[in-house]
Amino acid sequence: MKIKILLVDDHLLVMHGIQQLLENEVDLEVVNTICYPALLETEIKKHNPDVIVMDIRMKNDNGIEWTRKIVKTYPTCKVVILSGYDYDEYIQAAYEAGAYAFVNKENSSFELANAIRQTYLGIKSFPTDRLHNYNSPLTTTELKILQFISEDKTNAEISNLLHISRRTVEHHISSILRKLDADSRVGAVVKAIKLGLIG
């Protein structure tokens, strides 16, 4: 028996892309795609999906709010939040609302399919633990930036030194923190010294 999936997103193109990716999986079946959460209840009654994959930001609706509603009214439907924002606050909010998984839109379809399968089994999966990132090595740029951070350089100084934009520096730092599982710059530097990544 295939896992019945209902997709809710107001970005049609993205939704159809996801639909195609999911239909490649043999054990998954997209029963319908809808643009407006207002149609959710009739669709749930009609198809009784196992998993609902929903975006957080929709034009007039809030995915978190809808998650709460679904969890309360249709406990058999499990919700997977699909979001463009990977801020911890969103993840936290999704968790608190009762979603089973939180998947970033840019993540691979494999991750989404995996999250759906786990959800179907009743296992919650959130990227807060970020286990999958732990062992991936730092890139050379990231190492350079980490070195600068340990020298107490500011982002602006780093961006000047490396001739990259300030925002790119921020991207690298967030990547470093994720890979080192640190909460702050200081934490990252401490961890890097412990691991012998920088001198």
Next chain:
Amino acid sequence: MNKKVFPSAITLISVLIICYILLKMYNEHVSLHYYFPIFIGMAFLFIGIYSYSQKANSAVVQHFFALMFISGLAIALSTPASLNIKPAKELEVISISFASYALLRFFEYFPSSIKPTFFRKIRIITLFIAIFITLIYLLTGIDHLVIVNTIVRPCIVANLILALLSCAILFYLHLRSNSEKIKNQIYVLIGSLIISFVPVVALSLIPDAFFSFSGVPFHYSLVSIIIFPITLSYLLTRQEILDFREILKKTSIQLSIIVFCLLMFNILLFMFYDVELKLSILINTLLLCLFIVYDLTHQVIGQLQMKKWHLKHQEIQKEKLFILQQLLNGKHLEYCAKLIADLIHKTIHVTGVYITLKNDNIPIALHKTGIFLHLDDGELLSHVLRISHFEKININEKNCFLYPMNIEDTTIGWMIIGEKTNATMFDQEERKLIEKIQADATELFSSSQTLQQIENQLKKTTKESFMSEQSHWLLLHEQEEEKRRLSIFLHDEVLQHLILLLNKLEWFIQKRNIDKRLFDDIKGLIQRDIFEIREMCHELYPVMVEDLGLKQSLSSLKRKCEVNYNVIVEINYITNLKIIPPFLSIQAFRIIKELVHNAIKHSSSRKIVVTVEETHQFLSIQVKDYGVGFKVPSHLLELSQTNHLGLITIQKRVHQLKGTMTIHSELGTGTCISVSLPITAEEGGGNENQNIISR
């Protein structure tokens, strides 16, 4: 002044002369109808002098008076002159010879002052003729009847005819050049001129002067001439030069009293005495003259009396104007006080003057002279406080007079004036003068205070408007800069990366096999782009506030700041489970974000504490750092001069949300900025919400 007294004086003299002649005529048993011209002449005189007394400064009225006086005198004296009563004859000849000149002179100004050259020439000719006649008559003619009859008389009549003819030509010119309304008046004038002068000239003067046979007697032909002054009065009233209705209104009570008195007098006279009509008319005339003489003397003396007072008054006015001018030139109140004190000293000899003015309810000594120079301000001021009426006070055993300056019920200052140097009391007039100065000083100081306030306000407003203009310009600039940054971001980062990606994808196709390294490369690039675009979106509009609320957004802000800058951000969110409208949350978040970034950028503090508290009606925000601090300017807009737009923008935002903002900062200890925003139901906030870039 003298100019004003002179006409009254000569009228008085002429009235006296006429009275004298009247009595003389009575003694010589002249019949009653000979009196008519005298009454007509007197009527001329009185019309002249009363219109003059109403509007002495008008040129038209002055010439009207001259005409009325000279012609009145001539008419009044014509009969006595023909009866050879001295000094009537001499006066008559002189006045009638100058009458033509006066006539032309008057019509030069009335009905309008156009002056053709020929008219001026004729006027000069008549003047010469008049002088010629007078000289001949006075030098030789008085006793030579022949000369009088052959030269003087024809000359006089010719002069008069010349004047009348030139008047007619002048009116003709007026008729051609003026509007309908004026034309009507000129017709009236011509009519009256013909009716009044033609009979006397044609019937009496011409036959008498040129043909040496006596025509119609003057007392018959002259009657119609009374129309002339009446018409002129009417026209002067119509042209709004003089209002004879007002003269009548003013004198009507006096006139009725006089008429009543005369009536009573006559009744009594006839009841007890057997008086003939001629005598009673004479007595009545004399009485009437008496009244008028009384009235005129009263006027003359009154004016002479006024002179001294008026001079002082004028001086005060002049001084006041000068002081006001000084004030307008930005001179200080002290200087004005000095001028006022000088004025008092100039007006009355006093031992000293002390002027004090309240400034913010504290009396301040502005100027002191004489006895007050040696006194202590504090002691003096202790005397004056709480006194709001004129009072005589004793300071150091010296008598002083305290004049408070009151505007309605509030006292704005005081004038203390020492007693007179000769230790006498102020007389009535001096007291009045001081009171006048007091009133003027009050007016002056109050207007100066208002002026000062206005000036200060103006300065402030000018400065403010300059600043706000500057800040508007900076904001505009800032907006442009924002757009530029966005454009650069899109072009230099997103676009470049997309092009790079496209190139890499082309390699992908060329290689025709999936290279893990290349794939990771592309994936990394795309992930970076996604991150950057997402951050940019978040910077442009904090979507998270709307999705998750202010508290979560703040912790995200904290994390971001801590990751990217070497600071510790402490967030204390004291919630009372108030429902904060999304619009307000967004604004609050923007404000906090700006303040935190400001603190990171400028304070070099390692720790920033953000406290947000939801109270009953307010959302209070406090952002505190422990950095270098800065000097808080008296006006926040001054920051715009140093390009510190952040705080100005925040203040504008707070202002628009009807909130308050306070800044405490000390150099070296840090800055604490508190913002309090009222929590109201969402209003006008829809706009920003609808512009969300939904993703």
